Amino acid sequence: MQPWLIGLTALALVSVVKADTELQQAVQTPTIEFQSDTDIGLWARFHFAIHSRDFATTRAFYRRLGFTEGIGGFPLSNTHAMARALGMFEHCQYQLEHGEVILLPKSVNITGIDLLQWRDPYNDAAPYARPNHLGMAYATLLTTDLDADYAALTRQGVGFLSSPFGVPGNRFVFFQDPDGIYLKLEESPIPQSTDSESTHIVGMPYIGINVSDLEQSLAFYKRFGYTDVKPINEQTLSLAESAAWGFDQPIRYRGADIAIKRGDRHRLRLLQWLSPFDPEPAYPPPINHKGINRLALTVPDLERAVDILSAQGVAFLSEPAACCTGTEADTGGIVHAIDPDGVFLELVGNLPPRPVPPQPEHCPPLEIRYAE
Numbered sequence: 298m299q300p301w302l303i304g305l306t307a308l309a310l311v312s313v314v315k316a317d318t319e320l321q322q323a324v325q326t327p328t329i330e331f332q333s334d335t336d337i338g339l340w341a342r343f344h345f346a347i348h349s350r351d352f353a354t355t356r357a358f359y360r361r362l363g364f365t366e367g368i369g370g371f372p373l374s375n376t377h378a379m380a381r382a383l384g385m386f387e388h389c390q391y392q393l394e395h396g397e398v399i400l401l402p403k404s405v406n407i408t409g410i411d412l413l414q415w416r417d418p419y420n421d422a423a424p425y426a427r428p429n430h431l432g433m434a435y436a437t438l439l440t441t442d443l444d445a446d447y448a449a450l451t452r453q454g455v456g457f458l459s460s461p462f463g464v465p466g467n468r469f470v471f472f473q474d475p476d477g478i479y480l481k482l483e484e485s486p487i488p489q490s491t492d493s494e495s496t497h498i499v500g501m502p503y504i505g506i507n508v509s510d511l512e513q514s515l516a517f518y519k520r521f522g523y524t525d526v527k528p529i530n531e532q533t534l535s536l537a538e539s540a541a542w543g544f545d546q547p548i549r550y551r552g553a554d555i556a557i558k559r560g561d562r563h564r565l566r567l568l569q570w571l572s573p574f575d576p577e578p579a580y581p582p583p584i585n586h587k588g589i590n591r592l593a594l595t596v597p598d599l600e601r602a603v604d605i606l607s608a609q610g611v612a613f614l615s616e617p618a619a620c621c622t623g624t625e626a627d628t629g630g631i632v633h634a635i636d637p638d639g640v641f642l643e644l645v646g647n648l649p650p651r652p653v654p655p656q657p658e659h660c661p662p663l664e665i666r667y668a669e
Contacts, residue, residue: 329559329597335609337602339522340560343593343645344398344409345436345504347478348585350421352395352414354475359399361453362438363498364410368398373416374666375623378654382618382631384582385418389660391585392416395668405439405500407561411593415585424588427543428471428479428505429550429570431638432579433589435471435479435505437566442497443468443484449496462541471543476587481505503554503564504592506640509576511551511569513637520609521594521634521642523555523565531571548572560595579639582614591633591641599630599646606634614641617648623665625652 329338349355373393380388394414401408428434440446443461447470451457458471466486471479483502508514515526531551539548552568580586596602599617607613612635619627630648633641656663 335520335605337520337522337605337644338597339557339594339602340597341595342407342409342504342561342563343595344407344411345433345589345593346411346413346584346591346643347474347476348413348415348420348587348590349476350414350587351475352397352412355414356397356399356412358475359410359412361450361495363401363496364399364408365495366400366402368400369396370667371396371398371621372623372665372667374664375621376618376653376663377656377660378616378618379620379623379631381615382620382633383584384614384633385585386583386615388418389656390664391418392666401498401500403499406502406563408501409593410436418583418585420583420585420587422586424476424478424586426477427575429507429542429544429548429573430575430577430579431507431509432640433504433592434507435481436501436589437481437483437503437505438498439483439485439500439502440497441485441499443470443482446482446496446498458543459541462538470541478588503566504589505566505568506636507638508552508567508569508636509638511553511567514567514569515553515555517611517637518555518565518567520606520611522557522559525556525558525562527554527556529553529566529568544573546573565592580641581639582641584614584633584641591643593631593643593645596644596646599632599644599648602644602646603632611635619648619651619653620645623653623663625650 329340331338374390377389380391385391394416396413399410399412425434447461455472461468461470468484470482473479529552533547533549542548549571550568554564554566556562556564580590584591614633617630617632620629620631628650631643631645633643
């Protein structure tokens with residue numbers, strides 16, 4: 298087994314995580330051979346976060362898509378440092394209603410979704426109205442039988458933007474989850490087996506991120522290790538294909554697929570929309586907005602990564618915070634970098650153990666709350 302798979306495979310095999318020692322697996326990384334003094338060692342996409350109004354309804358929806366496994370047991374409240382890491386600077390502690398990292402078993406790549414329902418602070422604002430909004434606009438799911446999945450999900454009342462568009466082996470269709478978050482169902486050109494009893498979805502090839510300046514964003518993501526770049530030439534889509542994106546006019550964009558050259562070699566798709574262009578910024582902090590609100594990436598040494606990126610002008614939302622038990626036993630941590638359009642990139646990695654920072658003077662004593 299490749300080294301990068303060890304930790305994530307272990308996580309995938311755990312249906313419910315409760316012990317403090319097991320929680321640490323979520324932020325452990327293998328030994329990485331750095332390629333240069335500016336290499337942060339990025340090696341995998343751990344998950345992306347979806348914040349939902351109703352956890353039970355949304356969880357049931359993703360189970361129908363095939364996300365039948367999950368990792369639970371994480372604290373529903375945490376330290377003030379963890380609240381700061383999410384941009385919740387005025388909160389003594391945040392409070393979650395529910396939370397679980399959900400997984401697609403036997404997928405061809407990493408498919409983790411950090412599904413959360415916030416209690417305090419809670420933001421009920423709707424997610425992006427259209428898939429051209431700046432920021433993380435959609436996630437792409439790979440299916441081996443687009444027609445069967447489209448028909449089955451339609452019967453279940455799932456709302457699609459159109460019927461599938463394209464030619465065999467190269468087709469797609471957009472739909473939305475219960476909160477209105479966009480998902481793109483894309484057809485696999487190569488037949489693959491699936492053991493799913495719900496759909497034929499086998500993986501998550503890329504996350505769609507809309508940018509205002511492609512060259513600026515390419516330079517930014519290169520600092521993180523996304524050096525494998527495949528340009529998407531400027532193109533104007535037909536009315537029929539534009540309608541599949543949810544637009545009644547021809548759309549025009551340019552972009553690139555970017556990937557890392559180690560670990561899981563995951564991809565991101567950067568698109569700069571030329572027409573129609575929506576200049577509204579990505580979700581602001583705190584990181585609790587409904588929608589795809591952050592992308593978690595794993596690095597071997599969190600402090601080293603922050604030092605390297607800070608020296609190159611990368612902005613961070615806060616200082617690193619120990620994660621995830623709220624005790625001195627934590628040996629990992631998180632921090633959020635901010636891309637040129639305001640997208641939150643959560644770096645997850647090893648962090649030397651340290652005393653739990655005291656709560657601010659005006660705050661009650663620290664209370665780490667778990668689901669009953």
